[in-house]
Amino acid sequence: MGQTTVTHDSHAAHGHDHHEQSFIMKYFFSTDHKIIGLQYMFTGMFMAIVGGYFAYAFRMQLAFPGMEVPLYGTVGPGQYNMLITNHGAIMIFWVAMPVLIAAFGNILIPLMIGCDDMVFPRLNRLSYQIFLLSVVVLFMSFFVQGGGFGGAWTSYPPLSAVAEYNLTDWGASLWLIAVALEFVAFLIGGINFVTTSMNARAPGMRMTDIPIVVWMIVLASIMFMASVGPLIAGSVMLLMDQRVGTTFFVPSGGGDPVLWQHLFWFFGHPEVYVVLLPALGIVAEIMTTFARKKLFGYKTILYTTFATGGLAFVVWAHHQFIAGIDPRMANIFLVTTLLISIPIAEILFSYVATLYGGSIEFRTPMLWALGFLVTFLLGGVTGIYLGSSALDIYFHDSYFVIAHFHSTFFPIAIIGMFAGLYHWYPKMFGRMMDETLGKIHFWGTIIPFNGIFLPLFLVGMAGQHRRIYNFQHFPDLATADLQGIRVFATVSLVTMLLFQFVFAYNFFVSMFKGEKAPANPWKSNTLEWTVPSPPPHGNFAELPTVYRGPYEYSVPGNKEDYWPQNMPDRN
Amino acid sequence: MSMQGPLATSRSATGIPTGRLGVWWLLASEIFIFGGLIACYILYRLNNPWWGGEAVFTKVPAGAFNTFVLLTSSLFIVLAHDAAEKKDFDRAFKFIWYTIGGGGVFLLVKYYEYSSKLFADDPELLKTPLTNTYWSFYYTATGLHALHVIGGMVIMALISFDLRKGFNPHRVELIGLYWHFVDIVWIFLFPLLYIAK
Numbered sequence: 137m138g139q140t141t142v143t144h145d146s147h148a149a150h151g152h153d154h155h156e157q158s159f160i161m162k163y164f165f166s167t168d169h170k171i172i173g174l175q176y177m178f179t180g181m182f183m184a185i186v187g188g189y190f191a192y193a194f195r196m197q198l199a200f201p202g203m204e205v206p207l208y209g210t211v212g213p214g215q216y217n218m219l220i221t222n223h224g225a226i227m228i229f230w231v232a233m234p235v236l237i238a239a240f241g242n243i244l245i246p247l248m249i250g251c252d253d254m255v256f257p258r259l260n261r262l263s264y265q266i267f268l269l270s271v272v273v274l275f276m277s278f279f280v281q282g283g284g285f286g287g288a289w290t291s292y293p294p295l296s297a298v299a300e301y302n303l304t305d306w307g308a309s310l311w312l313i314a315v316a317l318e319f320v321a322f323l324i325g326g327i328n329f330v331t332t333s334m335n336a337r338a339p340g341m342r343m344t345d346i347p348i349v350v351w352m353i354v355l356a357s358i359m360f361m362a363s364v365g366p367l368i369a370g371s372v373m374l375l376m377d378q379r380v381g382t383t384f385f386v387p388s389g390g391g392d393p394v395l396w397q398h399l400f401w402f403f404g405h406p407e408v409y410v411v412l413l414p415a416l417g418i419v420a421e422i423m424t425t426f427a428r429k430k431l432f433g434y435k436t437i438l439y440t441t442f443a444t445g446g447l448a449f450v451v452w453a454h455h456q457f458i459a460g461i462d463p464r465m466a467n468i469f470l471v472t473t474l475l476i477s478i479p480i481a482e483i484l485f486s487y488v489a490t491l492y493g494g495s496i497e498f499r500t501p502m503l504w505a506l507g508f509l510v511t512f513l514l515g516g517v518t519g520i521y522l523g524s525s526a527l528d529i530y531f532h533d534s535y536f537v538i539a540h541f542h543s544t545f546f547p548i549a550i551i552g553m554f555a556g557l558y559h560w561y562p563k564m565f566g567r568m569m570d571e572t573l574g575k576i577h578f579w580g581t582i583i584p585f586n587g588i589f590l591p592l593f594l595v596g597m598a599g600q601h602r603r604i605y606n607f608q609h610f611p612d613l614a615t616a617d618l619q620g621i622r623v624f625a626t627v628s629l630v631t632m633l634l635f636q637f638v639f640a641y642n643f644f645v646s647m648f649k650g651e652k653a654p655a656n657p658w659k660s661n662t663l664e665w666t667v668p669s670p671p672p673h674g675n676f677a678e679l680p681t682v683y684r685g686p687y688e689y690s691v692p693g694n695k696e697d698y699w700p701q702n703m704p705d706r707n
Numbered sequence: 708m709s710m711q712g713p714l715a716t717s718r719s720a721t722g723i724p725t726g727r728l729g730v731w732w733l734l735a736s737e738i739f740i741f742g743g744l745i746a747c748y749i750l751y752r753l754n755n756p757w758w759g760g761e762a763v764f765t766k767v768p769a770g771a772f773n774t775f776v777l778l779t780s781s782l783f784i785v786l787a788h789d790a791a792e793k794k795d796f797d798r799a800f801k802f803i804w805y806t807i808g809g810g811g812v813f814l815l816v817k818y819y820e821y822s823s824k825l826f827a828d829d830p831e832l833l834k835t836p837l838t839n840t841y842w843s844f845y846y847t848a849t850g851l852h853a854l855h856v857i858g859g860m861v862i863m864a865l866i867s868f869d870l871r872k873g874f875n876p877h878r879v880e881l882i883g884l885y886w887h888f889v890d891i892v893w894i895f896l897f898p899l900l901y902i903a904k
Binding site: 246251252253254255256257259323326327328330331332334335336337341361362363364365366367368369370372373376380381382383384389390391392395399674679 | 712713714715716718719720721723725728729732733735736737738739740741742743744746747750751754755836837839840843844847851
């Protein structure tokens with residue numbers, strides 16, 4: 137990055153001389169934050185298809201063991217492990233992270249803080265390129281000798297460290313390299329987000345005038361930075377174990393496998409909040425817009441988020457209650473884990489208070505935002521059970537954990553993503569999406585989602601252990617009623633996946649045939665709605681000055697019920 | 708950044724130049740990476756007191772000399788920064804290359820240390836990453852640090868020629884911050900790996 141080459145699409149801040157860019161330069165080597173955001177988004181959506189396809193294959197195997205799965209084939213035990221491992225890894229590292237943080241962060245941050253690009257545009261492009269490379273390496277790992285890695289997304293050693301145990305010599309290493317590359321991409325992107333939000337704000341924008349979603353993405357980036365470092369070191373050590381033959385994590389050579397668990401969960405638990413915060417931010421923007429009300433307790437939400445961020449770093453060992461840690465230590469982590477539910481509940485209450493007394497419009501983005509609140513609540517409440525060390529001894533590694541985990545991550549990654557997509561689609565593509573199809577998609581996703589995971593809480597409580605590819609081998613778990621529940625969950629999954637075609641149709645057809653979107657279709661306050669849809673290169677014809685906070689809706693004395701941040705006078 | 712970059716690159720709402728802010732955040736993330744590695748080492752070390760018997764095979768004089776070399780090179784990069792601030796770009800260029808030279812000497816000593824252990828004829832002195840976990844840490848930690856030294860040297864070499872022509876003199880400060888960080892990491896590694904017996 138040391139050269140002084142002038143990038144092809146850099147534009148003079150003064151004296152615009154617009155030159156046509158070639159298609160390749162515009163869409164593959166662009167340093168424009170909006171294009172990079174879209175690149176992240178489309179890559180993330182493509183990976184969501186891959187992750188969903190994997191889920192389809194292994195759920196079919198669980199419901200109808202040994203069947204020839206249509207569009208996949210027979211799922212053997214090794215295949216099954218590879219599918220669940222990569223379903224988890226893809227959905228978290230290659231869907232939730234790129235879409236929620238990188239895509240929305242890239243598209244929204246410069247627009248919302250009123251500037252023309254990120255402060256490090258070429259670093260931004262490098263971040264996406266490293267991310268794309270990580271995708272390529274991940275796909276390579278599926279096709280090497282021995283197949284893709286099957287040691288679960290947590291990749292606990294010694295299983296992940298020794299090829300004789302996991303039987304996927306290069307699959308395991310390439311998988312690890314892909315994850316490490318993805319970390320590097322998001323470290324670079326995170327530095328860019330944080331620095332941009334600190335330094336490139338529009339004149340007049342105070343810290344408390346920054347839209348909540350920008351705060352959330354920035355705080356998530358800082359949390360990611362602080363939590364992933366030790367795991368990067370751990371990944372280097374694990375890679376040394378795999379390729380050089382060291383024994384950092386292999387007990388037979390004097391290493392300690394539990395250390396990896398500490399490193400992994402020191403990252404892994406904050407990671408939940410890293411993806412949760414942007415989703416909470418997206419929901420806050422949507423709720424204030426469609427309830428026509430000021431966000432309840434802007435500063436309270438902010439301080440509560442700081443508290444969450446701090447606490448998130450001292451809860452990790454609740455994943456290890458049965459890993460042989462000292463029971464006294466388990467008590468400490470039990471207390472911190474239960475404590476962290478307080479700030480999160482406080483944020484959710486603030487959101488409910490925002491809705492209270494508002495004039496709510498049930499447009500598609502609002503439905504998704506409300507769906508987020510309800511489903512996330514279910515995920516959060518079941519977390520209290522797992523955080524209690526005594527109960528966790530029974531629930532650990534059961535389907536109860538899977539159901540809990542998906543009840544938190546699905547609202548975050550999928551519902552939050554769709555909420556943001558439906559809300560900012562007009563800004564991204566300059567067209568409106570179809571409302572009816574959007575609502576069909578919403579109900580067709582939210583109902584089958586609960587059809588998948590509510591039953592899985594039940595089978596978890598019945599003692600069904602995770603990571604078993606055929607329950608017919610276990611007489612206690614092979615009963616007809618348990619199998620009936622499994623079939624029901626699988627049918628729900630297939631239904632949910634089929635409804636995504638409604639979205640795909642709506643998404644792509646609206647892009648070309650949708651009604652043209654005005655600059656501010658939702659009558660929203662934040663700065664991205666003051667520019668044309670889609671925003672031109674350089675975003676603002678004249679860079680804005682900010683006069684007030686982002687949530688001034690229904691202010692008495694104004695003619696309109698919204699009051700854009702950059703409007704000097706009464707509306 | 709080039710002169711024609713977006714306006715965002717020249718804004719500074721905090722009053723801190725964007726480049727410096729970015730490097731501080733980069734170093735923050737590096738602290739967590741090395742911090743994680745060093746914390747792992749310390750935890751293992753406390754559980755394995757016998758590692759002190761392995762540490763006697765490190766060459767403390769070589770490590771001490773390298774500490775001296777790195778600290779001196781940090782002085783050079785400060786002098787380069789000072790010269791760049793005073794727009795004496797030839798002098799800044801010279802001191803940047805002195806700094807690179809310091810990194811080069813560091814790596815040569817490192818090469819001597821590695822090769823005397825990896826290719827020792829005496830099986831008593833033969834220490835590879837596979838010998839035991841102490842040596843795994845030794846090679847991983849010093850190797851990762853050496854990669855950072857090489858990275859810093861490459862970046863310094865790349866910016867030095869622009870600097871001589873007077874372009875982007877602020878970069879000397881940025882690479883200087885990074886170089887001090889690399890220095891500080893070594894100051895942690897040296898006592899932990901070499902001196903503590």
